[in-house]
Each structure stands twice: as structure tokens, then as C-alpha cells.
Amino acid sequence: MVAQCVPKAVFCLLSALRFHNLTTQIPHEVYIALPAGAWRPRLDFVSLHIAHFSSASLAEGVESHDVEGVAIQVFSPAKTVADCFKFRNKLGVDVAIEALRETLNERRASPSEIAHFAKINRVSNVMRPYLESFT
Numbered sequence: 001m002v003a004q005c006v007p008k009a010v011f012c013l014l015s016a017l018r019f020h021n022l023t024t025q026i027p028h029e030v031y032i033a034l035p036a037g038a039w040r041p042r043l044d045f046v047s048l049h050i051a052h053f054s055s056a057s058l059a060e061g062v063e064s065h066d067v068e069g070v071a072i073q074v075f076s077p078a079k080t081v082a083d084c085f086k087f088r089n090k091l092g093v094d095v096a097i098e099a100l101r102e103t104l105n106e107r108r109a110s111p112s113e114i115a116h117f118a119k120i121n122r123v124s125n126v127m128r129p130y131l132e133s134f135t
Helices: 013-019 054-058 077-086 091-103 112-121 124-134
Strands: 030-035 048-053 060-068 069-074
Touching: 013 030, 013 060, 013 069, 013 077, 030 054, 030 069, 030 112, 048 054, 069 077, 077 091, 077 112, 077 124, 091 112
Parallel strands: 030 048
Antiparallel strands: 060 069
16 A cells, blocks of 8 residues: 555565565564655555665665555665665664575575675675675
């Protein structure tokens, strides 16, 4: 329903992790990414957590999926892991580390793919020790 009401939204962070089955967390809000400066939609039927992304960060790593006949946009596992490290102060470092570990263990993304998105998000230095420890 969120994808229909906010067609430019890209599901991100905990919602994307949950979509890809890469977390044990159960999000209490629907996490969506919108361009910086975009209007904040208000929906009565669900609580939204809106993250504003730069155009460069919003343009890469987007996958389209069909869910019950509705086309939705979700960030890829590699992009989602890098985003979790970018928003680690809001989500928690434990969530970001779990996402990285699960993504690598399930071979959903390579370390080089994750490093690519970490560079775009400017979190390469933060992620490097964790990437090295899991590979």
C-alpha cells in the first residue's frame, strides 16, 4: 500500500533487510528513502520512517520487485548494508553488523559490492574493519 501511495519511495534500511530476510529485527515502521528535499507523505494506516538520500545515493542499488501485483522498489542487499552503517547511530551498530554478517554468510553480495556502496555513502573507513573481519 505504501508503494502505491508513494510511488517514488524506495524501501530501505530495516524494511529492505526484512524484505531480503537478512535480519531478525521486526520493524515497527516502514522505512522508505526519498530524494533530499522531497515532501513528507503522511499516511494514516502506517507509520513511516523517511530517510532522505542524495541523488547519487538514491540512484544506485535499486531493485524492482513484484509483490502481489504491485511493483515496488527496494535497495539491494549490498546497498542496504552500507545504508545501515551510514545510519548506525539511529539503527544501532548491532543491526548493521548483523546485516553485514547475514549478507556475506548467505552470499547475497560480495565484499567488493558492499565496499562500492560504502564508498558512495562515505562510510568506507567505518566499514573496513568489519568487512575484513568477516572475509
